[in-house]
Amino acid sequence: MLTGSAPRPLAEGPVAVLGAGLMGHAIAAIFAAHGHRVTCLEPDGATRESLAERVDAVIAQLPEGASLRGSVAAVGDVDELDATTALVVEAAPENLDLKRQLLAAVAQCCPVAVIATNTSVYRVGDVAADVEDRARVVGTHWWNPPHLIPLVEVVQGPDTDPAVVYGVIELLYALGKTPVHVKRDTPGFIGNRLQHALWREAMALIDEGVCDARAVDLVVRNSIGLRLSEVGPIENADYVGLDLTRAIHEYVFPALSTAQRPLPVLEAAVAAGHLGAKSGRGFLEWPEGARAATSQRLTDRVKLLTALVHPSSSVE
Numbered sequence: 001m002l003t004g005s006a007p008r009p010l011a012e013g014p015v016a017v018l019g020a021g022l023m024g025h026a027i028a029a030i031f032a033a034h035g036h037r038v039t040c041l042e043p044d045g046a047t048r049e050s051l052a053e054r055v056d057a058v059i060a061q062l063p064e065g066a067s068l069r070g071s072v073a074a075v076g077d078v079d080e081l082d083a084t085t086a087l088v089v090e091a092a093p094e095n096l097d098l099k100r101q102l103l104a105a106v107a108q109c110c111p112v113a114v115i116a117t118n119t120s121v122y123r124v125g126d127v128a129a130d131v132e133d134r135a136r137v138v139g140t141h142w143w144n145p146p147h148l149i150p151l152v153e154v155v156q157g158p159d160t161d162p163a164v165v166y167g168v169i170e171l172l173y174a175l176g177k178t179p180v181h182v183k184r185d186t187p188g189f190i191g192n193r194l195q196h197a198l199w200r201e202a203m204a205l206i207d208e209g210v211c212d213a214r215a216v217d218l219v220v221r222n223s224i225g226l227r228l229s230e231v232g233p234i235e236n237a238d239y240v241g242l243d244l245t246r247a248i249h250e251y252v253f254p255a256l257s258t259a260q261r262p263l264p265v266l267e268a269a270v271a272a273g274h275l276g277a278k279s280g281r282g283f284l285e286w287p288e289g290a291r292a293a294t295s296q297r298l299t300d301r302v303k304l305l306t307a308l309v310h311p312s313s314s315v316e
């Protein structure tokens, strides 16, 4: 913290959310549902104008009884943020230079705030590089949709004050989330390292001609995908036996991809303009309406699974 300025208790203070896009508006809604006064910094006028409606839509999906107990406002300029802000959540585009400049500017305008970046993969130390007082910068990696997915990874940067980490974890518990402390500042943290290890292997299988793209998803959805929300890889290794796990690793590891660059099959698709749902074709075909259908399937499944895993979850 700046010399002579006491940090405000996170549970009480105003919150600023930087960027009111896909992640930012929903994170703002969660804080507001728990009574916080939230100000979103959003440079795009149309995004600011649609904010209230989008926040209402998130509140409507929170567990029964949730309502907007706090407030959400939008501003267009960093100078308009409240100097007494206790917590800043940065949810601006995934661009390292942009995030660095934004955090440096916000650190000046909000001198007592804990600053939490929602970067998906950048090291917290890299994002905080231009902030003078890096002890108050931490990672909070929310998952989309943030009001439905319980996990928030709390990433401790090389200079983060441990008291900041524990304060943020406590706050997230109070919001009904499942915070997990990431103790080392590694790209992709825990969740995205695991997820992209799987995606690398998925694309390597296609690249090597082992199977086609549809087969990868069929295998995952009909086997490990069914297990993973109940029994994680570590419990599963214990469950089947570590001697068996060791024997499998000894035989299969040499066959697994160790690619240090995106796989050729991915490079070729991107070069051809096959960018997935948004361009109508990726590994699969995406006709009109298919993207919305997938989004609905995902939301329905996450709601179903979180109700099973967290039957008593509530925003209160």
Ligand SMILES: NC(=O)c1ccc[n+]([C@@H]2O[C@H](COP(=O)([O-])OP(=O)(O)OC[C@H]3O[C@@H](n4cnc5c(N)ncnc54)[C@H](O)[C@@H]3O)[C@@H](O)[C@H]2O)c1
Binding pocket: 018, 019, 020, 021, 022, 023, 024, 041, 042, 043, 044, 047, 090, 091, 092, 093, 094, 095, 098, 102, 118, 119, 120, 121, 141, 142, 143, 144
């Ligand atoms: N989309 C996901 O599934 C997901 C999941 C977890 C984390 N994240 C991370 O969250 C962050 C935001 O992602 P998103 O999907 O919400 O992006 P988005 O593009 O939907 O929203 C970003 C918003 O930031 C605004 N913005 C642009 N410049 C800004 C500035 N200088 N200051 C403040 N706001 C600015 C944009 O106008 C936009 O509204 C990224 O770092 C992303 O990697 C995304």
